[in-house]
Amino acid sequence: MEELKEKLKVKGLKLTPQRRATLEVLFNNQGQHLNTEEIYAIVKEKCPEIGLATVYRTLQLLDEMGLISKLNLDDGCSRYEFNNHDEDHQHHHLICQSCGAVIEVELDLLDQLEEAIEKEYRFRIKDHKVKFFGICSNCD
Amino acid sequence: MEELKEKLKVKGLKLTPQRRATLEVLFNNQGQHLNTEEIYAIVKEKCPEIGLATVYRTLQLLDEMGLISKLNLDDGCSRYEFNNHDEDHQHHHLICQSCGAVIEVELDLLDQLEEAIEKEYRFRIKDHKVKFFGICSNCD
């Protein structure tokens, strides 16, 4: 939360109750992948006067600032999750093609691939998004 | 094209000129990542009577059949590319955060990670989508 305040100040932006509350919802729901409507519903509990447009704007802002990540599950809406600073990279996702479950993968194991890319393509990697599709243990 | 005919027949679906033409456009524009409107415009050259809704339906169908792949670049629309059967997996993409360039990566190098996932999570991997974000050599 202090980090949010600092990053906002640098850009001349304000720390509002709405922004604070929205970030708190993401922080308190780690491991889930909530869409904007779901986040809106939860934020309203603590911040009943907030508007849906503000939630959209805030999520966009928090994503640009790197505090949260957007996730696309091809279900017609954007989903978000809190960026845990303990992990140095965004974690990977396993998506079950049978039941739709989304599983978090803590393993990174991309160092070899990233090194090869940086060398071969002279591309400086800042971030990545990795999704694996298949059948989860419950469905197998 | 023969593969399309076979896969359609299995499901009791028809091989129409519209489907044929749409797949040909993707085949003839490999290396690009066209959105639906762009594909529609090109298909119209050979198939002027085709409707936009048919292009949407066909791209969805070809994606489900595994003949093409959908790509999300967070620019408000879906993009597609032909699945080259020479590659056994979908290739990775490098996305420049400065100029927006999209670069194809032929290296796979995910075997180690995929093996670890199959073992540790008992998840049978069928496919993957991997995007790297950073700065390309032109912008660096």
Added chain:
DNA sequence: ATTTTATTTGAAAAGGGTTATTATTTGAGA
């Protein structure tokens, strides 16, 4: 504490990619 000012907000409208509807056409097997 008061004033100032650029930023932010809520409500509602607009936007825009995608999907659904429906009457008509058509591919492909009999």
Added chain:
DNA sequence: TCTCAAATAATAACCCTTTTCAAATAAAAT
């Protein structure tokens, strides 16, 4: 050729997201 389920074109509807704009407000200046 006949038959019929599947596909199409045109258009309306859908729905997630962004924009608009007047009012409110955080935060710096006084």
